[in-house]
Structure formats: structure tokens, C-alpha cells
């Protein structure tokens with residue numbers, strides 16, 4: 001009977017890895033218990049659009065075959081083990097230089113993933129400008145757990161936040177360097193009681209120097225986003241960022257072009273304030289996907305000022321762009337995890 005079910009499940013495709021889920025080894029040992037079919041699936045990006053679709057397709061096929069589906073999801077792959085419970089997918093948000101909107105992207109990405117139902121932790125490791133508490137409207141400080149040894153992260157907009165800014169204050173110049181910074185950051189994230197997380201977003205300090213590299217080496221980063229504006233200077237710096245990740249074993253999940261064109265309220269036309277197409281060129285050059293183009297919009301900055309990430313603002317253009325970024329990022333995470341599970345048998349088509 002289960003043989004038929006495997007045959008039937010081979011009708012379900014993984015649209016990213018371009019093969020069916022049985023050939024990709026994503027279906028574990030099926031057990032039949034009366035009318036119920038227990039189907040273990042090897043999926044690694046909870047609430048991502050593609051994996052949500054795969055699970056819905058699996059349920060539909062199991063029902064068509066006359067069973068009630070009971071799915072369990074677990075993945076065993078080669079990605080780095082998590083540092084916190086639940087082995088979350090660690091995503092580093094980076095930029096080649098300051099001021100391109102890296103923290104804004106990290107905040108809106110994390111919020112959008114949480115709004116899709118994922119358990120998300122956000123770690124503000126930007127020692128030189130830890131402004132995420134302000135962007136999320138957090139004025140409290142985290143508390144200590146009863147054991148007096150672990151820190152309870154602040155919860156806001158459905159995500160858990162810890163920031164180096166809680167220790168040093170946003171406007172205090174950070175005088176620590178090198179090893180000291182690493183030590184404090186590592187301790188802060190280990191000592192935080194994150195609970196079960198699906199995704200762990202880390203806002204790195206801007207730049208591509210030793211500080212960022214050491215930080216990456218100490219975190220089990222699954223992949224990085226490289227945020228850039230369309231200008232050349234910013235792109236040159238972003239290039240260094242991509243190379244840094246390529247040298248380190250963390251893969252680049254994709255490029256995010258921020259401040260990409262300004263849509264005028266008055267005339268409704270899009271104006272490319274900076275040069276256009278830069279993010280796409282960078283992505284093409286390194287064969288990484290361009291995950292989103294976030295418009296230059298004063299509402300994004302106002303959202304940061306009042307502590308309400310723009311992505312929660314209904315159907316505005318920037319909100320849609322950030323939601324798209326979250327969906328694309330989660331799908332890239334899923335691609336890495338499932339590919340790693342399926343092993344060398346998978347031939348990946350280049351990104352369109």
C-alpha cells in the first residue's frame with residue numbers, strides 16, 4: 001500500500017530543485033495506521049512559500065489516495081548546527097558600507113517572517129550603530145531569567161530581539177575592538193533564552209573587515225544577504241562583501257537593492273534617484289539572485305522613527321517589497337537546506 005503512496009507522492013514537485021520530492025529523498029519512512037498515513041518530510045524552511053506549497057500538495061495527494069495525512073517535518077543535512085534551541089536558520093544581513101539601510105532591511109525582513117507565522121529571533125550585532133531597538137519602538141531593557149544567568153529577549157512585533165545597544169546605548173561610541181567585541185557578542189547571544197526559533201536574523205556591523213569575518217566564523221551562519229544601494233560606490237563595497245562570504249563558507253542567499261527608485265506621490269512616476277539596475281548587475285556578476293528592490297520612500301524612514309516597521313503597513317509598495325523579500329529569502333533558505341539534505345544527487349539549474 002505504501003509503495004503506491006510513494007508512487008503517488010512522486011507527483012509532487014519541488015519547484016526550486018526541479019525534481020519530484022521522492023527522487024530528492026525528501027519523503028521519509030511512511031507509516032500507515034488505520035486510515036492515517038504518517039508522512040515524514042525533510043523540509044527546512046518553515047512557513048516559506050515553496051515548502052508551504054509542498055506540504056499542501058502532499059496532503060492533497062495523500063487524501064486522493066484515500067488516507068488522512070499526518071505530516072511531520074524534520075531535516076537532517078549538512079548545514080551548521082544551531083547555537084540556540086531548535087537549530088534555527090541563521091541569516092546574516094550585511095553591507096559593504098554604512099548607511100545603505102542594512103538595519104532597516106533586517107528589521108522589516110524579520111518582522112515579515114514573523115508575520116508569516118515563523119518563530120523569529122533578531123540579533124542586533126551592529127556594535128557601531130545598534131539602532132534596532134529604536135526601529136522597533138523598544139524602550140524597555142531585557143530582563144533576567146529566574147536562574148539569574150540567562151537573559152530574556154524583548155518581544156516585539158511577534159519576534160524576539162536582543163541588541164548590543166541594550167548594553168552600550170545607541171549613541172555611546174563603542175571603544176571596544178576586535179576580540180573584545182567578539183567575546184561580548186558571542187556571550188550575549190549564548191546567554192539569551194531564545195526558545196525554539198525557525199529563523200535567526202543577525203544584523204552585522206557594516207563593512208567587510210576582520211570584525212565581520214570573525215563574527216561570521218563564530219556563528220553557524222546558513223547564508224547572508226548583501227544589502228546595497230544602486231550606486232557604484234556602494235556596489236564596489238558590496239562586491240567586497242560578496243567575496244568575503246564566498247571565501248568564508250557561508251553562502252550568499254542573495255542581493256537586496258535598497259533605495260531603488262523613488263515613486264513620486266504627485267506624478268506617480270518612478271524616478272531613479274541613484275543609478276538604476278546596480279543590484280541586478282551585482283547579482284548577475286556573482287550568479288546570486290536579486291531578492292528584492294526596495295523603493296526609496298520617506299514612509300520607510302518614518303516607520304523606523306516611530307518604531308513601526310513599514311512592512312506591517314498593509315498594502316503600501318514598500319510593505320509589499322519587504323514581504324516579497326521575506327518570501328524570497330525563506331525560499332532561498334529552503335533551497336539550501338533541501339539541497340544539502342538531498343546531497344550530490346541534485347543538479348541545480350542556475351537562477352533565472
Ligand SMILES: Nc1ncnc2c1ncn2[C@@H]1O[C@H](COP(=O)(O)OP(=O)(O)OP(=O)(O)O)[C@@H](O)[C@H]1O
Nearest residue numbers: 098099100101102103104129295296297300301304
Ligand atoms: N528604502 C528607504 N527609503 C527611505 N529611507 C530609508 C530606506 N532605507 C533606509 N532608510 C533610512 O536610511 C537611514 C539609514 O538606514 P539604516 O540605519 O537601516 O542603515 P544601515 O545600513 O543599517 O546603517 P549603519 O551603517 O548605521 O548600520 C535610516 O534613517 C533609515 O530610516
